[in-house]
Amino acid sequence: MNEGVEWGVHSCLNLAWVGAESAVSSARLAEYYGLPPGYMNKQLQALARAGIVYSTPGPGGGFRLARAPAEITVMDVVAAIEGREPAFRCAEIRQRGPGADDVAPVDPCQVDQVMRRAELAWRAELARRTLADIKAAVEASSPEVPVRTRRWFAGP
Template sequence: MQYSVGVEYALHCLVYLIDVPSTESVGIKDLAEFQGLSETFLSKVFGKLSKAGIVSSVPGVKGGYRLSKSPEDISFWDVVEAVEGPKPIFQCKNIKDNGYLYREGCCSAPSFCTINLVMLSAEEKMRDDLRSKTLSWLNEELDRVLPKQIRENTRKYFSKSSI
């Protein structure tokens, strides 16, 4: 199982938007430049975040994006689902129904697949953990684990770019 790098970039960029006043926004160009990636790629990610209601776009020359919700109300799972979509990771193909005994009519296939149930249960536990972590939590954690100067410089970068 692997999430695309878009999820990681989305989470990083969303943290940068936390301190942006609600009357301002940050442009894709500034977010992409700071991350060292293409504006086109990040625009696609932010299009998905916008469609999910996580960010809102501000049109115009000084336009950009800002959070649509409080950081406490945006979970990691919200971001994963916005970027990756709601499709389950494990895609059961019911291969048990193709087994020899079922093909020969010796047995009738049960209505459920035990493997699928285990995989779906594991996915739900992962989703629950991702739902328990919010942008607010991430912001506090970054304040705790990163050098203070890095956090200050990041905030300065985005406060100057939104002006």
């Protein structure tokens, strides 16, 4: 998984703390974490295409959450950034090499089966967790984070 997913989740949390009344530019979001602005904008555009954020043009424009944090799952963000393709794709390498004659092509690849089950469990867990869940956990453990975040984004 590329770091764009992490950037996307953190950016969405920042937008949640800033609130729906304020848009934040991609450059400002990138600056917050010292990230490349162009790459951050690419992640935000992917989130926008998925309906997670929306952008407003012009002075004072930028990005805002398109839905409430409780309506955005971590899996939504992962799928927006990474796509919905499976993380593991069996290439049937067991059909190659000296052991290929021992493998019946109709037998399911056990490696593929294990990887698919693991991915389904991973996706299900991410689909159960929302931005609101993460936001609440951060606010409970570090109540200064949302205040500091709002203050920073309100500055110049």
